[in-house]
Amino acid sequence: MREKEIQIYYFCINFSFLVNNTKCKSIQKGWFDLKKIGIVIGVILIIALGMYIGFKISGDPQTNLAEDKESSIDNTKNIIQENIQISSVETSVNDEKTTPNTIITYKTYYTKCKHYIQEYKDIDASLVNCTESELKEKCRNWNIEKFSSQEVEMSRDEEKFCNQHYKLKLENNVIVVYNVDENGIETEYEQTGITTEYLTEEDILRLTTGIIIYGKENLTSTIEDYE
Numbered sequence: 001m002r003e004k005e006i007q008i009y010y011f012c013i014n015f016s017f018l019v020n021n022t023k024c025k026s027i028q029k030g031w032f033d034l035k036k037i038g039i040v041i042g043v044i045l046i047i048a049l050g051m052y053i054g055f056k057i058s059g060d061p062q063t064n065l066a067e068d069k070e071s072s073i074d075n076t077k078n079i080i081q082e083n084i085q086i087s088s089v090e091t092s093v094n095d096e097k098t099t100p101n102t103i104i105t106y107k108t109y110y111t112k113c114k115h116y117i118q119e120y121k122d123i124d125a126s127l128v129n130c131t132e133s134e135l136k137e138k139c140r141n142w143n144i145e146k147f148s149s150q151e152v153e154m155s156r157d158e159e160k161f162c163n164q165h166y167k168l169k170l171e172n173n174v175i176v177v178y179n180v181d182e183n184g185i186e187t188e189y190e191q192t193g194i195t196t197e198y199l200t201e202e203d204i205l206r207l208t209t210g211i212i213i214y215g216k217e218n219l220t221s222t223i224e225d226y227e
């Protein structure tokens with residue numbers, strides 16, 4: 001085949017179905033059959049289409065791999081979460097017990113003066129190594145509001161006067177604490193030894209009138225403020 005004919009021949013392969021050129025046709029007669037080329041192209045197109053559809057249906061294998069990995073991670077997460085749930089259920093089933101280090105808070109509401117008195121106490125020996133239900137049995141007058149091996153909180157109402165009403169007064173320039181009962185009768189409770197020397201004029205004025213304080217804890221913190 002001459003060089004020029006070869007060039008035309010390749011041109012014909014590429015555009016054989018479009019070409020309407022006499023030179024091409026004459027060459028096609030010798031070397032190619034347009035129909036055959038058409039069939040070959042058709043077959044190639046069908047195979048390519050088939051591969052494309054097949055590829056789309058089965059999905060990208062790398063994406064599948066990634067999805068598989070993700071789903072296995074999800075499964076692991078689920079298993080871990082289930083384990084956490086199971087262990088938390090087990091903890092609540094296995095009742096905690098009080099220890100010698102458990103701190104007990106007793107909260108009493110005194111209905112006559114409407115005061116809440118809160119007391120923190122070290123645990124009594126008889127209440128050590130008790131579950132919540134055992135503690136309920138032993139302290140029937142109390143409602144258990146919080147229960148853990150570190151701390152227990154119990155509350156109850158009492159139709160009484162709290163008897164923790166105090167009055168701070170000045171006597172001979174020294175702060176004295178009085179206890180005030182439900183009838184308003186004052187009895188000396190404590191000599192603080194705190195003199196007016198370092199007190200402000202405002203404090204001295206208030207102490208001269210008398211400062212009423214409810215609860216032992218408030219009394220202690222107020223005295224500390226004056227010291």
Ligand SMILES: [Zn+2]
Pocket residue numbers: 110113114115161162163164165214
């Ligand atoms: Zn009270």
